Amino acid sequence: MSLQLSAEEKAVLLRDYRLTIEPAVDAAYSLLAQNLLDTEQALAYLQKIAPFFHSTSTLVTASLFAKRYSVLTMASAFYAMSRYDKGLYVGIENIWVEAEDHAKPWLPNIRLIDDSVSVPTQDREAWRDEVLQGIFVGNLAKVWQSLTKISKIPKAILWENTAIYVNWLYETKISEGASEQEKARIQEDYHYIVNQAPGSLFGERKNPLTNYCGPKVTIKESEQPIRLRKTCCFYYHTSDEANDFCISCPKIKRLG
Template sequence: MSVKLSAEEIAILVRDYRLTKEPIINSNYSLCAQELLNTKQALKYLQKIAPFFQSPSILVTASLFAKRYSVLTMASAFYAMSRFDKGIPVHIDNIWIEAENNAKPWLPKIRLIDSTVSELILDRNQWRDEVLRGIFADNLAKVWQSLTIITKIPKTILWENTAIYVNWLYETKLKEDASEQELARIQEDYHYIVKQAPGILFGERKNPLTHYCGPKVTIEESEHPVRLRKTCCFYYQTSDETKDFCISCPKIKRP
C-alpha cells in the first residue's frame, strides 16, 4: 500500500535524519544520485568535493564521500522503517544529493523525487526485505561498484564505512525517545540487517555488513568499548601532517 509521510514524521526526518523537501537553488554540489553511476560525472563530482575534505587523492575522497553518502541514504530510511513502519523509496533513481555551497562541515542531505512511501500491511519480514533492497542493492551497492571502478578503492572499505553507520544508527540514534515496543522493533531490525539478511538484498553474494559488526573491545584510547576497524578509511591522510589515526584504526599498533 502506498501512502505519504505525515507532517510530523517529515519534520522529524528533516530535523534529525538528513532529509530535505526542497532543492538548493544554484548549488554547485547538488546532483541527481544516478549521475554517480556515470564514471565521468562521478569522477568530476569527487574532484569537485575533494577540497571539503582537504583530500590528497581521489581514493581518500571516495572513502570520505562514501561515509556521507551512506548516512544520507540510510538515516531517514531506517528511521521510517523501524519507527514508523513506513518504507521510504531511496533507490538510486529516486534521490538527489542536496548540498550547500561552501558548507563546513560538508553534510549533504537527501531529497526524494517521488515521496510516496510503502506501508506495512501483513508480512513485515517480506516488506522489510523490499525496503532494505531499495537502500542497499538498488542504491549503495551500485554506487560502491562505481567508486571502485573509478578510484580502485576496495569495496571492503566502502562496506565497512557503511557498517559503522548502521551500527551507530541502530545502537544509538534510532533509540532516542523510543517506546518499549519501538525499541524491540529496532533491535529486531538491527539483528536482521547485520546478521541474517541475505546477500541478495545488498547486491552481493553474502551479507557485507556481518564481518564488521562484531563485539566491541576495550582500548586505552577510549573510555568506552569500541569496534576495531578491519580496514582503514584514510581519514588520517586529510588535513595536515599531524592528523591522528581514528581510535579504531587497524593501522594503530596495539599490545
C-alpha cells in the same frame, strides 16, 4: 492514493535524518544520484568536492564521500522503517544529493523525487526485505561498484564505512524517545540487517556488514568500548598532523 509520511514524521526526518524537501540554494554541489553511475560525471563530482575533505587523492575522496553518502541514504529510510513502519523509496533514480558549499563540516542531504511510502501488510518481514533491497541493491551497491571502478578503492572499505553508520544509527540514534514496543522492533530490525539478511539484499554473495558489526572492545585510548575497524578509511591523509588516525583505525599499533 499514495501513502505519505505524516507532517510530524516528516518533521523529524527533516530535522535529524538528512532528509530535505528543497533543492540546495547553490546547486553547484548537488547531484542527481544516478549520475554517480556515470564514470565521467562521478569522477568530476569527486574532484569538485575533494577540497571539502582536503584531499588530493581520488581514492581518499571516494572513501570520505562514501561515508556521507551511506548515512544520508540510510538514515531517514531506516528511521522510517523501524519507527514508523513506513518504507521510503531511496532507489538511486529517486534521489538528489543536495549540498551547500558553505556548510562545515560538509554534510549533504537527500531529496526524494517521489516521497510516497510503502507499509507492511500481513508479512512485515517480506516488506522489510523490499525496503532493504531498495536501500542496498537499488542504491548503495551500485554506487560502491562505481566508486571502486573510478578510484580503485576496495569495496571492503566502502562496506565497512556503511556498517559503521548502521551500527551508529541503530545503537544510538533511532531508539531515542522510542517506546518499549518500538525498541523491540528496532532491535529486531538491527539484528536482522547485520546478522541475518542474505547477501542478495545487498547485491553481494553474502551479507557484507556482518564482519564489521561484532562486539565492542575496551582499549586504553577510549573511555568507552568501541569496535576496531578492520580496514582504514584513509581519513589520516586529510590531516596536517602525522599519523592522525581515527581511534579505531587498524593502522594504530596497539599493545596487548
